[in-house]
Amino acid sequence: MTPGPADRGGRRCVVLMYHVIDTPATEAERQWCCEPWRFGEQMRWLRDSGHVPVGMDTVAAWLDGRGELPRNAVCVTFDDGTRCLRETALPILREFDVPATAYVVAGLLGADNDWLRADGWSRRALLDAADLRALRDSGVTLGSHSLTHADLSRVDDDAIRREVADSRTRLEDTLGAAVDHFAYPFGRLRRHAYDAVREAGYRTAVTVADGAVRRGDDPLLLSRVEVYHWDDLERFGRKVRWGAADPELSARSLKRVARRLLQFGGIHRPRLPA
Ligand SMILES: [Zn+2]
Structure with a gap:
């Protein structure tokens, strides 16, 4: 298979969003759980199809204008920091030599995903400080x-200032290294949260807005492409090539394409909520 025609000379990066790499235990969490065998198949496909997995530091340098992005770049990210990242995802990432970025909840190291239980999720343990150091030593970039x-x-x-700035300090103390990347919880934010992320000194921040990242995008409002539990390999490939979570000709995808065209024309830029 060949990489997407949309990418000539590293002009875009598809940032993939994963949560849990495990079999779903409840119906409510199904969408966000990627079966380990499927995750392995996807990482193998990225390598076999000529895509180039990069870390978020590479994306940041490219957006800053200080570094180049390889053609067909893909950035693998994980939200929430469940323990399966170390136990299940890490061996697969190493097998296919895929750099990854994991966003962890700094005040809940070694605790569990309590905030999701009311929504019907199973109890899932979160990475602790030792897990984070092991991931860091294996080349995984840690973000807040x-x-x-x-x-x-x-x-x-x-509260926003604490959530944004104190989480960074706490993770930096745990890791003994700079923490430069942030993921907005639930992908939700308002102006003050965006400002707090900038003031805290993060280089990038990811949202859950759908789409590929292009040069000129605001580094603190990056789009991602979510991988769902039910994506087979063919659909996964289409997602990466189209840079869209729903790579079908639907009303939703047409709207996205139209928005992108307007954006390229300078008519529309991603906007912050008030
Ligand atoms: Zn989350």
Whole structure:
């Protein structure tokens, strides 16, 4: 298979979003659980199809204008920092030599995914400090996913500052290294959260807006492409090549294409919520 025609000379990067690499235990969490065998098949496909997995530092340098992005770049990211990242995902990432970025909830190291239980998720253990250091030593880039997985569109300004800045400090103390990347919990934010992320000194921040990242995009409002539990390999390949979570000709994808065309024409830029 050949990489997507949309990418000539590293002009875009598809940032893939995963959560749990495990069999779903409840119906409610199914969408966000990628079976380990399927994850392995996807990582193998990236390599076999000529895509180039890169870390978020490479994406940041490219957006800053300080580094080049390889053609057909793909960045693999994980949200929430469940323990399966070390136990299940890491051996697969190593097998296919795929750099990855994991966003962890800094105030809940070694705890569990309590914030999802009310929504019908199973109890899932989160990575602890030793796990984070092991991931770091294996080349995984660690980013912040806030302190308590608070919805930053709903908490007050002081809480936003704590969630954004204190999570960074805490992770840097744990890892003994700079933490430069942030993922907005639930993908939700408002102006003050965006400002807090910038003031805290993060180089990039990812959302859950659908689409590929292109040069000129705001580094603190990066789009991603979500991988679902039910994506077979063919659909996964289409997602990567189209840079879209729903790579079918639907009303939704046509709207996305139209938005991109307007954006390229300078008519539309991604906007922050008030
Ligand atoms: Zn999350």
